[in-house]
Amino acid sequence: MWLDPRSVYVIAKKEFADNARNKWILALVSIFLVLVLAASIMAGGGKMGEMSMTVSTLSSISSMLIPVIAIMLGYATISGEAESGAISVVLASPVRRVEVLLGKYLGLGSVICFSVLVGYGISGILIGATTGIAQWTGYLVFMLLSMLLGLLYLSLSICFSSVLKRRVTSLAAGVVVFFWGAIVGMVVIGLYMATGGSLADFIAGDTSSIPDWVWFEMFLSPQDGSGVAAMLAFGETEFLGYDLDLPPWVNLGTLVLVQLLWTVIPLVLACVWFERRDV
Amino acid sequence: MHDSSVVIETRALTKRFKDVLAVDSLSMKVRKGEIYGFLGPNGAGKSTTIKMIMGLFRPTSGKVFIEGRQTNGGGVELRKDIGFLPERISFYDNLTPVQTLDFFCELRGADKAVVSSLLRDVGLDNAANRRVGTFSKGMTQLLGVAQAMIGAPSIYVLDEPMGGLDARWVKVVRDRLRMLNEQGATIIFSSHILSEVQMLCRRVAIINKGRLVAEDTIENINDHLNLRPRLWIHSPGLGNKAPSWIHEIEGVEDVVVKDDTMLVTCDAAFRLKIMMTMNERGLRIEDFRTVEPSLEEAFVRLLSGEEG
Numbered sequence: 059m060w061l062d063p064r065s066v067y068v069i070a071k072k073e074f075a076d077n078a079r080n081k082w083i084l085a086l087v088s089i090f091l092v093l094v095l096a097a098s099i100m101a102g103g104g105k106m107g108e109m110s111m112t113v114s115t116l117s118s119i120s121s122m123l124i125p126v127i128a129i130m131l132g133y134a135t136i137s138g139e140a141e142s143g144a145i146s147v148v149l150a151s152p153v154r155r156v157e158v159l160l161g162k163y164l165g166l167g168s169v170i171c172f173s174v175l176v177g178y179g180i181s182g183i184l185i186g187a188t189t190g191i192a193q194w195t196g197y198l199v200f201m202l203l204s205m206l207l208g209l210l211y212l213s214l215s216i217c218f219s220s221v222l223k224r225r226v227t228s229l230a231a232g233v234v235v236f237f238w239g240a241i242v243g244m245v246v247i248g249l250y251m252a253t254g255g256s257l258a259d260f261i262a263g264d265t266s267s268i269p270d271w272v273w274f275e276m277f278l279s280p281q282d283g284s285g286v287a288a289m290l291a292f293g294e295t296e297f298l299g300y301d302l303d304l305p306p307w308v309n310l311g312t313l314v315l316v317q318l319l320w321t322v323i324p325l326v327l328a329c330v331w332f333e334r335r336d337v
Numbered sequence: 338m339h340d341s342s343v344v345i346e347t348r349a350l351t352k353r354f355k356d357v358l359a360v361d362s363l364s365m366k367v368r369k370g371e372i373y374g375f376l377g378p379n380g381a382g383k384s385t386t387i388k389m390i391m392g393l394f395r396p397t398s399g400k401v402f403i404e405g406r407q408t409n410g411g412g413v414e415l416r417k418d419i420g421f422l423p424e425r426i427s428f429y430d431n432l433t434p435v436q437t438l439d440f441f442c443e444l445r446g447a448d449k450a451v452v453s454s455l456l457r458d459v460g461l462d463n464a465a466n467r468r469v470g471t472f473s474k475g476m477t478q479l480l481g482v483a484q485a486m487i488g489a490p491s492i493y494v495l496d497e498p499m500g501g502l503d504a505r506w507v508k509v510v511r512d513r514l515r516m517l518n519e520q521g522a523t524i525i526f527s528s529h530i531l532s533e534v535q536m537l538c539r540r541v542a543i544i545n546k547g548r549l550v551a552e553d554t555i556e557n558i559n560d561h562l563n564l565r566p567r568l569w570i571h572s573p574g575l576g577n578k579a580p581s582w583i584h585e586i587e588g589v590e591d592v593v594v595k596d597d598t599m600l601v602t603c604d605a606a607f608r609l610k611i612m613m614t615m616n617e618r619g620l621r622i623e624d625f626r627t628v629e630p631s632l633e634e635a636f637v638r639l640l641s642g643e644e645g
Contacts, residue, residue, distance in 0.1 A: 062413075066442040080431060143427035147484060150391045150421040151444040152413045336394045 061160075061242040065153040069122070069161025070168065077131070077169045086127060090177025093119065098185050106188040109197045117200075117288045119280040124204055125211040126168070126240060128233040130216030131166045136328075138225040140337045149337060156329050163216055163325065170208035174201060199291035199310075206314070207284040210237070210321045217324035220332040239281040246275040270305040277316045287313040339405030343372065343494055344369050344523045345390060350399035352385050352547075358464030359385040361547040368524045375527040375539035376636065382547035383527040384424045387496045391421055403492070406524050416499075419446065420485030424496040424527075426477060431498040434461055434480050437469055438487065441476035456484040458507055474501040482510055486517070493517065495526040499533055511537060535632040543639055550639045555632055562638050564630035568601040568608055570615075575599060586614045600628070 077083050097116035101107030107115070136159075139145035148158060180202045186194060218231040251257060252270050259267050276283045290310045345367040360382040367373045377383050388394040390401050392408055401408045401413045427436050437453040456462045457495065459479040459535040459634040463512070478501050485493060499507045514537060518524055528534050534541060535555060551558050579594045588607025593600045603611055605627075612622060 064446070065444065068440070072440055076429070142612070143423060143425055144429055146388075146393055146423040147421065147426065147428070147481070148421070148444065149393055150416060150423070151441065152417040152446070153444055154413055328483060334395070336388075 061154070062157060065157040066161040066164065068291050069148075069153075069158055070165035072160055073159075073165025074168055074172075075099045077166070082131075083169055083173055086173035087177040088134050088320055089123070090173060091181050093123070094178055094181035095184065098181070099199065102189075106185055107181070109185055109190050109193040111295055112293065113183060113200050113288055113292060114199065117285040119206060120204060121285045122240070124174075124208045125236055125281060127206045128170060128211035129215045131169060131234055132212045133219055133228045133232040135162050135166070135216050136219040136332060136335075137222050137228040138219070140223070140335075141225050145337055159216070159220065159329055159332050163212065163328075166216075167209050167212055170212060171205045174204050174208065178204065193292060196292035199286045201286050203284050203291065203314075206317050206321070207280060210280050210284075210317055213321045213328070217328040219332075220328040239279045242279040243275055243282055246272055246278070268303075270307075273308045276308055276313060280317060280320050283313050283317060287317070338362055339406070340403075340559060342369050343367070343402075344404060345494075345525060346355060346402040347386070347390065348400045348402070350386065350401065351390055351397045352382075352389060352394060353397045359547050360389070360396075360416040363544065363549050365542045365546065365552050367523060368540070369523055370518070370521060371523060371540055372538045373523075374534035374541035375525055375544070376406050376529065376531065376534060376541055376632075377527075377544040378529060378640065381544045383544065384496055385547075386544070387424075387494060387525075390494060391419070391423075392416070393423075417488070418490050418492055420480075420487070420495075421494045421497040422481045422485045422493075422498055425502070426461065426481035428469045428477065428480060430468065430485075432469055433466050434469060434483075435465050437480065438484060441484050441487055445488045451487065455486055455574050458513065459483045459487070460506070470611055475503060475506055479509070480504060482513065486513075488626075489523055493522055493524040493526070495524065497528060498526050499528065499530055507533070515533075531632045531636055541632070543598065543636060548561040550642075555635070558635050558639075559630045562635055564634050564638070565602050566605060566630060567628045568603060568611065569628050570599045570601065570612070570622055571597060572599065572620055573597050578620070580615075580620060582618060583615075586611050 070276075073184050094112065094116060097119070098107045098112040101106065101111035101115040136145065139148075145158075149155060182194075182197050182201070186197075195267065214235050215228075217233050218235070219228045222228040247255075250268070256271075286304075286308075287310055291314070299314060342348060348364050349356070350360055350363045363382070364384060364572070375383055375386070385394060389396050390408075392401075392412060401420070403412065406412070406415060408415060424502045431439075432440070434456055435452055437625055438455060439449050442449045453462065453465070456465055458594075460481055461476060461483065464472070464476065469480065472480070478498075482495075482498060483493065493514075495514075498510055502510060511533065514526070515552055526537075538555070540552070540554050541558070543550045543558075551561075553561070563602050575594060575597045577594060577596055579592045579599065583589060583601075588603045588611055589601055590604075591602035601611065608627070612625065616622060
């Protein structure tokens with residue numbers, strides 16, 4: 059058989075239990091809970107704001123924070139354990155490397171998903187109880203998008219952890235990957251300006267004159283893509299004061315599809331590289 | 338056709354790291370039921386070879402066979418029957434020894450009921466609930482030995498199992514290895530502590546600079562190198578000088594004198610006669626014993642032969 063689900067489960071369970079033991083999960087749930095409630099109160103001007111308002115306030119912070127958490131959880135997974143030597147005994151056990159890698163991915167992934175589910179879930183219920191639950195599908199999609207964003211960055215961080223030799227270099231790679239998502243928007247705007255775009259239009263929020271290729275940025279930056287997808291999930295067309303006059307090929311479906319590609323491709327590469335690695 | 342008495346075999350195993358040839362066309366055979374010593378100076382390629390046997394390193398070329406089946410770096414089924422102790426073992430700092438062994442029991446599909454007896458076997462039962470992160474190097478090593486015994490494998494691959502242990506624990510591990518071997522397990526262990534190897538092993542492989550220098554029983558290696566038992570004689574008043582007549586005695590092959598002691602190389606059959614002659618000639622023998630050739634001598638001789 060190609061994969062033994064039992065081995066994957068044993069590894070995943072250990073990763074999850076580790077993070078429960080060292081109180082990471084508790085900390086994450088608390089952070090998410092406080093973050094959403096604070097965003098809601100900000101959006102509502104002193105009292106609980108509506109879900110869509112909350113999410114638009116929240117999404118830029120959330121799409122920064124979740125990648126940071128995922129990278130912190132994942133960056134040392136392979137390189138750190140290879141450096142300490144802890145992975146040798148695991149890999150000399152009757153398990154396949156792909157099982158170890160997937161087990162770690164699923165274990166750490168469930169740490170993220172569980173924390174988002176509980177943290178965002180409880181605060182969602184509190185908001186819903188105060189302001190009504192009319193937008194609950196949008197909020198649900200936002201929660202799923204947040205989990206997907208976490209899984210995406212976890213996949214990226216495990217990918218470079220599986221190829222890099224040392225803990226510190228994989229941390230550096232994590233920083234690079236994080237900043238890529240954060241600055242690619244600026245790079246694209248720079249290109250737009252360089253090719254004759256008007257900053258005035260951009261600042262005025264008149265996006266109708268912006269060429270379609272600029273929107274491709276949503277596919278290049280997982281963080282921005284996730285944020286815009288969350289807006290679209292609520293049927294919002296305004297984002298941070300900008301009118302989102304998106305071309306038809308940028309929609310919730312394509313954004314999610316690209317996020318899935320960002321997740322699956324690095325994970326497959328991680329499996330291939332880890333399989334070849336000398337530990 | 339596979340020889341069923343061979344448990345682990347490497348054929349022309351080679352590992353190159355960039356410009357360093359760590360293991361160079363190494364072929365060796367570990368036979369069923371033996372304790373096989375794998376010797377070499379630091380950096381000779383012992384750990385690299387062991388990692389290739391366990392599939393942790395990919396060979397640059399060459400093959401590893403376990404029980405006649407080529408491992409190809411995979412071999413999940415084959416690894417079920419192997420207990421492994423890596424060099425400079427490390428576990429997860431935040432787990433206790435019980436949690437650590439529970440985890441490896443689950444990975445190996447073994448019953449967790451054995452955990453407390455394994456900890457007792459290596460003398461860690463009083464530290465069962467401490468975090469492994471607080472362990473000394475020696476304690477971690479002992480936990481590694483306990484880990485290797487999970488599921489009672491029939492093959493053990495141990496990289497420096499006595500490294501970092503104090504004398505008391507060395508004995509615990511040595512006794513444990515003997516016991517496992519008596520119960521039928523095949524053991525290969527690497528070491529640079531030659532006295533340990535001499536105590537435990539019959540057959541050894543000696544490697545240097547990644548190449549096999551010798552693979553045989555300790556006796557055969559000594560014979561081959563013409564390493565002979567010697568007669569150690571303590572005679573007060575010798576004064577750092579051998580008596581002039583000493584070479585006239587039949588059977589004396591070589592004599593080395595230091596202060597009041599003399600080492601005489603001779604055939605066992607001549608020992609008594611030599612001492613009687615010495616006595617007749619007026620040499621006062623206060624004490625004597627025979628000195629068996631040590632593995633250390635063979636080792637030094639083989640390696641210096643390599644250098645020269």
